[in-house]
Amino acid sequence: MESLQTSTESIFEAFLDYSSGLFLVLDKSGRILKANAYAKQQLGKQIVNQMFDRIILDFYSTFELSAVERELEDSQPSDVVHALNVKHISGMPQTYLFRFCFTDKTIYAFGELNNDELESVRKEILGLNEELNNLTRELHKKNALLEQLNREKNQFLGMAAHDLRKPIGLAMTYSDFLIEEAGPILDEEQNGFLSTIHKSCVFMKRLVDDFLDVSAIEAGKFDLDLHPSSTFEVLEQSLRLNQLQAAKKDIRLKVQTPQDIPKVMMDASKIEQVITNLVSNAIEHTAPQTTVAIELSVKADHLVFSVEDEGPGIAPGELKRLFEPFEKTSTKKTGGEKSTGLGMVITRKIIEAHEGEIWVESVLGKGTIVFFTLPMTWRGHG
Amino acid sequence: MIAQEVYDQYFNALLKGDRVRCTQMVQTLLDQGIDIQVLYRQLFEKSLYQIGEMWEQNLISVAREHLVTAITENLLNLVYPFLFSQRKLERKVIISCAANEHHQIGGKMVADIFEMNGWDSYFLGANTPTDQMISFIGEIKPDLVGLSLSIYFNVPSLQQGIEAITREYPELDIIVGGQAFRWGEISFLKKYSQVQYMKSIEDLENQLKKE
Incomplete structure (x- = not known):
C-alpha cells in the first residue's frame, strides 16, 4: 500500500514537473523551496531560494502573500486568482494567473498562462497580418498600374513636345526675322505685338525642351555622354x-x-x-x-x-x-x-x-x- | 527548377519560423531570375502542402502551422513587384474564400497565378460574406469567379456561395479548389453545370494556357 502511494506521488510529481504551469512550493516567509521543471525552464534555475515577490514585476503596489491568505479565509482556492507579471528568462515579462493554497508550514503556488487571452491575441495578430498582406498586394497592384499610366503619360508628353518643337521654332525664327527686317517700317504698337509673339515663342520652346528632358528622364532614356x-x-x-x-x-x-x-x-x-x-x-x-x-x-x-x-x-x-x-x-x-x-x-x-x-x-x-x-x-x- | 537541397533548407527555416532566412532565400531566387510560377509551385505550394500534412498527422501544432502560413504570405509580397508589371489581357477574375473559411493563402496564390497569366485579379480575402461577394461581382463584372476552400467541413458554406452566385449570375463561370478537396468528396459539384474543379496550381495554369 505504502509503495503504491509513493509511486502515485512520484507519478503525480513527474506530471507536475512537465506540465506547462509554474508550480512552486514556498515557506511561510515566501521563500521558494521547490519549483517544477517548467518553472525553472521559464524563470531560470536560480529561482529556488529566491523570495516569491522577487520573481514578479510589481509596478504600483506590493504583492503580499499574507493578504492572499486573508482573502482565502472566506473563499475557495480556485476562486482566488491573481494575474502576476513574472520575470521570464527571455527578458520579456509574461502574465500568469496564480492560485495559492496555504497549509501550516507551506504555501503552494500554481501559475498558468491565460490561454484564452493568448488565443484571441494570436487570432487577432494573424487577422491583422492577413489584412496587411492583402493591402500590400493591392498597393503593389495599384503601383504597377500607376507606373504603366506614368509611362503612357511620358510617351504622350514626349510625342506632343516633339511635334510642337518644330512649329514653335519656326514661329520664333520668323518673328525674330520680322523684328529685324520689318521693325523699322512698323509702328510702335505693331513692334510690340511682334515682340510679344517672339517672347512667347521663346518661352514655349523652353517649356517644350524641358518637357522633352523630363519625359526622357522619367522614361529612363536619360543617357550621359561622358x-x-x-x-x-x-x-x-x-x-x-x-x-x-x-x-x-x-x-x-x-x-x-x-x-x-x-x-x-x-x-x-x-x-x-x-x-x-x-x-x-x-x-x-x-x-x-x-x-x-x-x-x-x-x-x-x-x-x-x-x-x-x-x-x-x-x-x-x-x-x-x-x-x-x-x-x-x-x-x-x-x-x-x-x-x-x-x-x-x-x-x-x-x-x-x-x-x-x-x-x-x-x-x-x-x-x-x-x-x-x-x-x-x-x-x-x- | 528548385534544387532539392535549396527546398530542404527553405523548408527547415520555414518550420523553425525563421522569417529572415526564408526572406533571404526567396530574394536570392528572385535575384537569380527564377520563374515566378516555378517559385509558387515548387517552393510555396509544395511547402504549404507538406506543412498541412504534418499538421494532419499531429506532428506540428496549429500555432506552428499558422506561423508558417503567415511567413509564406509575407514572402508573397517579395514577388509582387514582378508579378503586377506583366502584360494584361482584357479578362477579370474574382477570387474569394467561402464564408467561414479562414484560410486565405491558397486563394491568394490562385489570384496571383491569374495575374501571371495576364488576368486582372481581385482577391477578396478570408471569410468573405456571400452578400458582399455578390455585390462585388455586380460591381466588377468578372469573366470568372474562383472560390477557395481549405477545410472540408466548410463545404455547406461553399455550396451556399455557389448557389447564390448562380442565382444572380447564371451565366458566370466558377472554379473551385483548395486543400479541402485533397481527401474530400467532390461529386456534389457535378450538379452545378458552370462549376469546374481545379486540382492544383499546375492544373489551373494548364487550363489558363489553353485559353
Missing part, C-alpha cells in the same frame, strides 16, 4: 550665354575659381545646361545693379560649384518644394521673367546622374546660394 572635360571650359561656355541676360539688368557676374583643376568625367553639355540654368535663375531673381557670384572650389575628392544671388531669398518652408515639378516659390522674378517650373527638376536629375549632390541655402532678405558637387574620382557607369 568624357573627361575641363570645368573651366564648361563654365566659360555657360557664362557666355548668361552674359547677355546679366548685361540687360546691369548685373555683374563675379567668378572665382582655383588656379588648376584636373579634367573631370562629365557630360559637358548637360553640366553646361545646369550652370546656365542656375546662373539664369540667379539673374532673374536678383535686382538690377547687383552681383551674382559664381564660385568653383575643390573639397576633398569633389568639385563644389556655387551660385549666389542678392535676391529676396526663399522661405524655409518653400526650399524643399524647389525640386518638385511645376512648383514655383513665392519669390518674384525682378524682370517679370516666366518660369516653366521644370528647370530645377532637370538640374537635380542631371547632377544625381553624375552621382553629385545639389542643395540650396537661403536667407530671407539676403539672398540664395545653390550648391552642387561633382565627384572627381567618378569614372561613370558601365
Whole structure:
C-alpha cells in the first residue's frame, strides 16, 4: 500500500514537473523551496531560494502573500486568482494567473498562462497580418498600374513636345526675322505685338525642351555622354550665354575659381545646361545693379560649384518644394521673367546622374546660394 | 527548377519560423531570375502542402502551422513587384474564400497565378460574406469567379456561395479548389453545370494556357 502511494506521488510529481504551469512550493516567509521543471525552464534555475515577490514585476503596489491568505479565509482556492507579471528568462515579462493554497508550514503556488487571452491575441495578430498582406498586394497592384499610366503619360508628353518643337521654332525664327527686317517700317504698337509673339515663342520652346528632358528622364532614356572635360571650359561656355541676360539688368557676374583643376568625367553639355540654368535663375531673381557670384572650389575628392544671388531669398518652408515639378516659390522674378517650373527638376536629375549632390541655402532678405558637387574620382557607369 | 537541397533548407527555416532566412532565400531566387510560377509551385505550394500534412498527422501544432502560413504570405509580397508589371489581357477574375473559411493563402496564390497569366485579379480575402461577394461581382463584372476552400467541413458554406452566385449570375463561370478537396468528396459539384474543379496550381495554369 505504502509503495503504491509513493509511486502515485512520484507519478503525480513527474506530471507536475512537465506540465506547462509554474508550480512552486514556498515557506511561510515566501521563500521558494521547490519549483517544477517548467518553472525553472521559464524563470531560470536560480529561482529556488529566491523570495516569491522577487520573481514578479510589481509596478504600483506590493504583492503580499499574507493578504492572499486573508482573502482565502472566506473563499475557495480556485476562486482566488491573481494575474502576476513574472520575470521570464527571455527578458520579456509574461502574465500568469496564480492560485495559492496555504497549509501550516507551506504555501503552494500554481501559475498558468491565460490561454484564452493568448488565443484571441494570436487570432487577432494573424487577422491583422492577413489584412496587411492583402493591402500590400493591392498597393503593389495599384503601383504597377500607376507606373504603366506614368509611362503612357511620358510617351504622350514626349510625342506632343516633339511635334510642337518644330512649329514653335519656326514661329520664333520668323518673328525674330520680322523684328529685324520689318521693325523699322512698323509702328510702335505693331513692334510690340511682334515682340510679344517672339517672347512667347521663346518661352514655349523652353517649356517644350524641358518637357522633352523630363519625359526622357522619367522614361529612363536619360543617357550621359561622358568624357573627361575641363570645368573651366564648361563654365566659360555657360557664362557666355548668361552674359547677355546679366548685361540687360546691369548685373555683374563675379567668378572665382582655383588656379588648376584636373579634367573631370562629365557630360559637358548637360553640366553646361545646369550652370546656365542656375546662373539664369540667379539673374532673374536678383535686382538690377547687383552681383551674382559664381564660385568653383575643390573639397576633398569633389568639385563644389556655387551660385549666389542678392535676391529676396526663399522661405524655409518653400526650399524643399524647389525640386518638385511645376512648383514655383513665392519669390518674384525682378524682370517679370516666366518660369516653366521644370528647370530645377532637370538640374537635380542631371547632377544625381553624375552621382553629385545639389542643395540650396537661403536667407530671407539676403539672398540664395545653390550648391552642387561633382565627384572627381567618378569614372561613370558601365 | 528548385534544387532539392535549396527546398530542404527553405523548408527547415520555414518550420523553425525563421522569417529572415526564408526572406533571404526567396530574394536570392528572385535575384537569380527564377520563374515566378516555378517559385509558387515548387517552393510555396509544395511547402504549404507538406506543412498541412504534418499538421494532419499531429506532428506540428496549429500555432506552428499558422506561423508558417503567415511567413509564406509575407514572402508573397517579395514577388509582387514582378508579378503586377506583366502584360494584361482584357479578362477579370474574382477570387474569394467561402464564408467561414479562414484560410486565405491558397486563394491568394490562385489570384496571383491569374495575374501571371495576364488576368486582372481581385482577391477578396478570408471569410468573405456571400452578400458582399455578390455585390462585388455586380460591381466588377468578372469573366470568372474562383472560390477557395481549405477545410472540408466548410463545404455547406461553399455550396451556399455557389448557389447564390448562380442565382444572380447564371451565366458566370466558377472554379473551385483548395486543400479541402485533397481527401474530400467532390461529386456534389457535378450538379452545378458552370462549376469546374481545379486540382492544383499546375492544373489551373494548364487550363489558363489553353485559353
